[in-house]
Amino acid sequence: MKSINAIRMGGADVLPIVEGGKGVAVSNGLSSGHWAASGGAGTFSAVNADSFDETGKPIPQVYDGRTRRERHEELIAYAIRGGITQARQAYELAAGRGRIHANILWEMGGAERVITGVMEGAKGLIQGLTCGAGMPYRLSDIAQKFNVYYYPIVSSARAFNALWKRAYHKAANLLGGVVYEDPWLAGGHNGLSNGEDPHKPEDPFPRVLALRKLMRTFGLDQTPIIMAGGVWWLEEWEDWIDNPDLGPIAFQFGTRPLLTQESPISRAWKQRLLSLKEGDVFLNHFSPTGFYSSAVNNGFIEELRARNERQVAYALEPVGEHTAEYGVGPRKRPVYLAPGDLTRVHGWEDAGYTEALRTPDTTLIFVDREKATEITRDQVECMGCLSHCRFSNWSQEPPDYSTGKKADPRSFCIQKTLQDIVHEHADPESIERNLMFSGHNAYRFASDPFYGNGFIPTVKQLVERILTGR
Ligand SMILES: Cc1cc2nc3c(=O)[nH]c(=O)nc-3n(C[C@H](O)[C@H](O)[C@H](O)COP(=O)(O)O)c2cc1C
Ligand code: SF4
DSSP states (O other): OOOOOOEEETTEEEOSEEEOOOTTTTSOHHHHHHHHHTTSEEEEEOSSOOOBOTTSOBOOOOOOOSSHHHHHHHHHHHHHHHHHHHHHHHHHHHTTSSEEEEEEETTBTTHHHHHHHHHHHTTTTOOEEEEESSOOTTHHHHHHHHTOEEEEEESSHHHHHHHHHHTGGGGGGGBOOEEEEOTTTOSEEEOOOTTSOTTSOOOHHHHHHHHHHHHHHTTOTTSOEEEESSOOOGGGGTTTTTOTTTOSEEEEESSGGGSSSSOOSOHHHHHHHHTOOTTOEEEEOOOTTSSEEEEEOOHHHHHHHHHHHSEEEOBSSOBTTBOEEEEETTTTEEEEEOHHHHHHHHHHHHTTOOEEEEOTTSEEEEEOHHHHHHHHHHHHTOOOOBSBOTTTOBBSOTTTOBOSSOOOTTSOOHHHHHHHHHHOOSOTTHHHHSOOBOOGGGGHHHHOGGGGGGOOOOHHHHHHHHHHOO
16 A cells, blocks of 8 residues: 655645535534544534534524524524534644535525634634535635635536636635545435436546546646545555646545544444445435435335335326326315326325325325325425425525425425434434435445444544555
């Protein structure tokens, strides 16, 4: 194994390893502070981060507002307070070593207000801002305002080209690095573009090389590229390290740091990671953000899959093959299905999936009564955690704060489920009923001898292992 040298990143010499941001509350002040203390860059998630009471317990985010807009304001206040809390903790733990970065999701509700509030309240504590999902053109302006480095997360050279030409060229000196996140392998949301096939993963090397070639045309020869997605340890990336074609390179980890002593996820989640098999992590399209995402195929994902499969197209008038009348809802409003679909619907009804819910694509899905009640309740209780939500049709844009589309019951409330899985430690079932984001490499926990006998390393031990290999 080659020896790993520090690289210049964000104005400091650091180890070329980064803990990626993980919302909500999965990478936090504790995990990122320890990571930075080990010499790399630690990223806490500033997406609805936790703040603590005097005993150190997370303060539950309870919403009193009567409208979605009122609750959205409460959510922003929670997020700012939480981000400042995590930044303080990370900074204290790092004690001047490594770098502390804050991660936001551009598509999160009030993203700009939240990060501005956090940066104002945590002056001097955060050394970098990372941001993915969507096209965060405004990231460079925010970084300039607070004079910190910024790290856009992209999944293609094309995306970086657009960001650079429109905005980032005006803040070249603060561009700390560009994160290339492999859209087929990384955990969390994935930046697959319309032309990319989720079933046909592409080799990251030519894609990262294309990014470097493009960056060179902008004079960014020495700006690190941070490779994220599918990195287990550096021994497997020796061809990438000190490779003159690629230039300065660092590596970002999201999945491996889930399994450390300091990681805030529950014991049940950690145990589940140790038993995953290849193929258990599934690229799905259910997220209310509209992005693909990678998660463990658990009870939560299976229910969404089944809900999406129990789906038929309808017409409001008898037309073409839609000739079979079917009554929807308590008033049995007539719609018209293909006769074969009506037979399938009767089969679902016999199995207990009696409730037909309309989707924005002129289809119906079928769920049982309990699920229908839960879907409606989650939509009604929305607190506007995204800028636009496919599930509830919330939009943060005035005047009507709606996407203008029908709410989509094929999706789910990501805020509710991510809060539940990270905070519900007492109930081991919470990892079956909630979204469990994960990278596709997670099956390697089971076979990597490092984790033999259920060993769970500290962050420091993990960092050493990543650097030295076997
Ligand atoms: C549980 C989990 C949550 C994540 N949440 C976010 C997030 O909120 N924002 C983000 O930019 N990336 C997120 N990621 C992606 C990671 O920061 C990282 O880039 C990615 O996991 C790297 O790939 P790996 O999973 O193969 O290590 C998440 C990843 C995981 C596993
Ligand atoms: S319904 Fe959508 S916008 Fe509302 S809280 Fe849930 S995920 Fe966020």
